Amino acid sequence: MSPGYDGGGVVTAVVARGGYLYVEPRPTPAMPLDDRREDLLVAVALTEFSVHYEQADPDLSSEAWQLADDRLVDHDVGPAEAVGALEIGQ
Secondary structure, three states, rough: OOOOOOEEEEEEEEEEEEOOEEEEEEEEEOOOOOOOHHHHHHHHHHHHHHHOOOOOHHHHHHHHOOOOOHHHHHHOOOOHHHHHOOOOOO
């Protein structure tokens, strides 16, 4: 995670810098996230990143996918179920 991130934000981007993946949060003081919801948001962002970089950098894409999968396994949720588990817009 980027320096100074306290876990109280919403993921807005997953960025590759110097061969590492960083999750860039945007602080949202109005609604702190619980750990499960935060993990699912990060997993969705990492999955999206993985798909977009699959052709350009297969190794980085694979690393992003593995990081996403690790978070999903912790909550017994599959990639296809992650967005639904977040209950966005419901």
